Amino acid sequence: MHRSIATVSLSGTLREKLNAIAAAGFDGFELFEADFINFSGSASELGRIAADLGLSIDLYQPFRDFEAMPEAQFRRSLDRAERKFDLMQAMGASLMLCCSNTSPLVKDDPALAAEQLHALAERAARRGLRVGYEALAWGRATSLYSQAWEIVRRADHPSLGLILDSFHTLSLKDDPAGIAQIPGEKIFFVQMADAPLMAMDVLQWARHHRSFPGQGDFDVVGFFAQALRAGYRGPLSLEIFNDVFRETPNRRTAVDAMRSLLWLESQVRERLAAAEEPRGRLPAPTVELCEPPPAPQLGGMGFIEFAADEAAAQALGQRLQQLGFARIGRHRSKAVTLYRQGQVHFIVNAQPDSFARQRFELHGTSVCALGLLAQDPEGAAARATAMCSQRHDSPRGPGESALPAIVAPGGNLIHFLPQSPDIESLLRADFVFDEPATGCEGHGLLSVDHVALGLAVDQLDTWVLFSRAVLGLEPGESLELADPFGLVRNRGLSNAERTVRLVLNASVSQRTQTARTLSRTGGGAVHHIALRCEDIFATVQRMRDAGVGFVPISGNYYDDLPTRMDLAPEFVARLRAAGVLFDRSAEGDYLHIYTQSLEEGLFFEVVQRIGDYDAYGAANAPARLAAQALQHP
Template identity: 50%
Template sequence: MRKSIATVSLSGTLAEKLTAIAGAGFDGVEIFENDLLASPLSPEEVRARAADLGLSIDLYQPFRDFEAVPADVLDRNLRRAEHKFDVMERLGSTRLLVCSSVSPDAVDDDALAAEQLRLLAERAAEHGIRIAYEALAWGRHVNEYLHAWRIARMADHPSLGVCLDSFHILSRGSDPGGIEAIPGEKIFFLQLADAPLLAMDVLQWSRHYRCFPGQGGFDLAGLVAHVLRAGYSGPLSLEVFNDVFRQADTARTAVDAMRSLIALEESVARRLPQAAALPVPPRPVVPTGFAFAELAVAGGDEVGALLRALGLARTGVHGGKPVELWEQGQARILLNAGEPAEDPSLAAIGLETPDPAGSVKRAQSLLSPTLPRRRAPHDAPLDSVAAPDGTALFFCRTAQPDHTSWTDDFTGASVEPAPGEITHIDHVALTQPWHHFDEASLFYRSVLGLRPQESLELADPYGLLRSRAMTNSDGTVRIALNVAYVGSHASHPDVSWQHVALASRDIIATARRLHALGGVLLPIPGNYYDDLEARHDLGPERHRMLRELGLLYDRDARGEFLHLYTVTVGRVFFEIVQRIGGYDGYGAQNAPIRLAAQHATADR
C-alpha cells in the first residue's frame, strides 16, 4: 500500500520535512496547515518541491469547527472554506480533513450537521476537492467514528466521506469492528498513530504522547485489517503528535516512521492472509543468546583487572586488531583498544543467530543497513547493524561445525579459562539518548523480533530512569533499554551508565570471593537491608549473609533473584545475577538503591 505521513509528525521546517519524508521512502504527505503558514515557500513552490521529491500531497489539514452552527456562523465558515479550497488548488491537494466541531457554537443536531456538511461538499466539488470528516475523540457532539459516518451517510454527497483515525477510535475504547460496515469507497482517508496506554485527559494524551505503530499499546494491526476488509484502498498515513519527535533529528524520525509502517504491514498480513498486495519483509530471525559483549577501552588495564576479579581469563588476542577475548563458561567479553573512547563503554553486542544471513536481510528490509567493517581476508565473515544508540549488533554463530566461528580470529591465549561460577551473559543494559527510546523499542521489536516488556519508571536521586526490557521467548536474550532523565549533577552531569549482567551458578561463592578482594563491589547502604528484613522473612542467617556480602534480593511469583554490582569503570559496570526458579525480572525495585550508591561513589 502507499505510505504517507503528516508533516506535524516531524521536526524542522516544511522544506526539511519534505526532504526527510522523501528520503525515507514515503509516497505521499499530509500538509499540516501550521507548517504551510510558517513556510516562506508559496503553495505553488511546495507543490513543485513535493513533485520533484516524488511525493503526492494526499491531504490538507485540519479544517475545524464547521458543522451544526447558526446561519451567521455558517456563512463565516463557508468563507473560510473557500479560502482553504483556493490554497489547496495551488498546492495540488484534493482532500481536506474536517474535524468534528469543538466549538460552543455547535448544537447537537445530526440533521443540521449533515445539511451543512453536504453544502461544504458541494462547494468543495466545484474545486475538485473531497471532504474527509473525522470524529475527534473530544468532539463536542460527535466523538465516535460511527457517529461521524452516520452524519456523512445522511448528507449523501459523493464528495463527502470519513477519515478514520486510529487514535480517536482506540483511545475511547471504541470497537473497530464497526469499520467493516462502512463502504470502502466512503473511507476517504486513514490516519494511524499508536500510543502508550495512559489514564489521562484524552486531548493531552493525543497532543503529546502519540507514537509510531509498534511503539505503544494499541492494536493497530487489528484496526487496519478491519479497514482493508471494508474495501479501503488509500494510503496508510501516520499522524503523530509527540513532543520528543518534534525535537528529534528529522531524517532519522522519518526513517523510524517508515520502519513502523513496514512492520505494521507485516502484522496486518498475518491477520489478513488474503491481503496479498501487502509487501512482507523476510521473517525475523530471533536471536538465541549472546555471543559476546564488546567494550571500547582506551587502555584495557582497569577493565581487565575487573574482569580478572570476576573470574574471567584472557584467552586470546585478535590476529589483526588490538582486541582481547576474555572468557568464563559461555560468557565472553571483548576489550577493543582500537575503538576511540575517552572512557570504557559498551560498543558492540554479538547475538547468536541460527541464520546470520537471514538476520542481515531482515535488518536491511527494516531500513537498518549493515555497517562498514575493516576485515582481513582470513577474518570470520561477521556482519553488523547499528542499534539506535549506536551500539553495533553482530550476528554470530559461535563454534558451529558448519559455520566459521568468530572465535577462530583469536589466537595466542595467555591462559585457559578456569572453571568458575560465571556461566553466560544474562542481559545487557543500554542507556539510550532520551529522544531515541521509542525508536529503540521499535527497532528491537521489529528488526530482531524481541518482545517488549512493561515500561518502568525508576527513581534516580537526581531525576528519573525509564526502562524497558526486550526479550526473546525463552529469556536467553534480554536487553534492557534505559533512558536517564537526570538533572545536572557535579559528579555526573551526563549519567549514561551501561552494564553487562553475568549469570552465576553460585552467586554466594562469587560474592565471597569478590568481597575478599575488596574494592570491587558497589557498597550498598545498611538501610536497604533493614528494609529488606521488614519486607521478606528470609531467616536471620540468610539476611546476615546478604548484608555481609552486599547482595541484593528480589522475588516474583515464580522464583527469587540474587544480584550484586561492581564499581563503575568509565561508563561501564558489571552485574552478577542468579535466577532461582522461574524468576523473570531484573530486580527493578533495587535499581534506585544501585543508582544512589553509584552517585555516592562518584562523589568521593
C-alpha cells in the same frame, strides 16, 4: 502501499521537513495547516517543491468546528472552506480533513451535521476536491468513528468520506472491529498513531504523547487490519504529536517513521494470514503490504566487544580477570583480546584505526558491538536492511569470519553469528587460542542475562521500535525509576525464549546517574552488563576475594526488606552480609548485586534468577542509584 506522514510529526521548517520525508522514502505527506501558514512561499510554490521531491500532498488538515453549527456560523464556515479550497487547488492537494466539532456552539444533532457536511462536500466537488470527516476523541457531539460514519452515511455524498485515526479510537478503548463493516471506498484516509498507556486527559495525551506504531502499547496492528478488511486502498499515514519528536533531528525521526510503517504492514500481513489460515486461504490483498524477511530467531549473546586503547585494554583486562574471566586468545591480525567465563565471551579491541578505536576516542572504554546468535544470520541482516538499518562491513584478514553486521541506533554495531557450529569454533577462525587458557579461574558466571543501555530521551522510542522491528524483541512494562536527582524511564525488551534481553534507560533530568554516564560516553551507550550465575553468594565471595568492589547498599534497605516480604531472618542476614539485593514476583525470585563503575561509568551486575522470575529488579533500582550517587557525586 502509499506511505505518508503529517508534517506536524517532525521538527524543523517546512522545507526541512519535506526534505527529511523524501529522504526517508515516503510517497507523500499530510500538510498541517500551521506549517503552511508559517511557510515563506505561496501555495503553488509549495506544490512545486513537493513535486520536485517526488512527494504528493495527500491531505490538507485540519478544518475545524464546522458541522452542526447555528446558521450564521455555518455560512461563515462555508466561506472559510472556500479559501482553503483555493489553497488546496494551488498546491495540488485534493483531500481536506474536517475534524469533529469542539465548539461550545455545536448541536448534538447528527441530521444537521450530515446536512451541513453534505453542503461542504458539494462545494468541494465543484472543484474536484474531497472532504474526509474524522471523529476527535474529545469532540463534543461526535467522538467515536461509528458516530462519524453514521453522519457520513446520512450525508450520502460521493465527495464525503470517513477519516480513521487509530489514536482517537484506541485511546477511548473503542472497539475497532466495526470498521470492517464500513465500505472501503468510503474510508478516504487512515492515520496511525501509537501511544503509551497513560491515565490522563485524552486531549493532553493526544497533543503530547503519541508515538509511532510499535513504540507504544496500543493494538495498532488490529486497528489497521480492520481497515484492510473493509477494503481500504488509500494511503497509510502517520500523525504524531510528540514533544520529544518536535526537538529530535528530523532525518532520524523520519527514518523511525518509515520503519514503523514497514513494521506495521508486516505485522498486519501476518495477522491477516493467521486469521484466514484455518479456512485454507489467504485474504485477498487490497493493497501491497511490506513483506520483509522474518524476524530473526535469536539464540543468545555470542559476544560483547569493548573499545579501548592499549592502556585501557590492559586495565579492562585486569577488571575482567578479577570478575573471573580467563584470557583465552589473541586475534590473528589485530590488537584484540578474547576473554571467557562460562558461555560469556568478551572481546577487548584496541586495534588502531579500527571502528572500535574510533568509538574509544569518542566515548572512552565502552561497548562498541554486540554479537547475537541467530538461526539465519544473513536473513537477520536482510531483515534489518529491509527495516531501514544500515549494513556494516568490517575489514578482515585471510580466513577470518565474515559476520553480517548492522549499525544500531547511536552508532554501535550488532553482528549476527550462526548458532552452529558452536561459538568457540567460530571464534577460533579469528583468534589464536591460548593452550591452556591463562588468567583467573571462573567465579561461576554462566551467561549474559541482559544488557542495559543508557539513552538520551529522544533515543528511547527509537530503540524500542528498532528492537521490535529489526530484532524481533517484545517490550515489557514501562517503568519510572527514582534516582536521587530525577526520574529514569525504564523498559525491558526480550525475545520469547528470554535468550536475549535489553533494558533501556533514559533520563529527562541531567543530574541522574544515567544522565551523568551519558555525558561521559556521548549518549546511547551500554551502561551495564548483567551476568547470570547459579549461586550468587558463592560467586560474590570469590569476586570479593579477587579484589572486586561492589556498590555498598544502605543497611536501612535490609531493615526494610522483611517488612515488605516474608523472608527468614537468617536469609536477610545473609543478603546483608553479601551486599546482595532481593526481589520477588509471583513467578520467582531475583538476587542481584552491582560492581563499582569504571571511570566511564560502565559497571557489571551479577544476577541469580530463581523459578520463572521475568523482570529486572526494578524495585531495587532506587537503592542502587542512591548508592552510586554517593560514590559519584
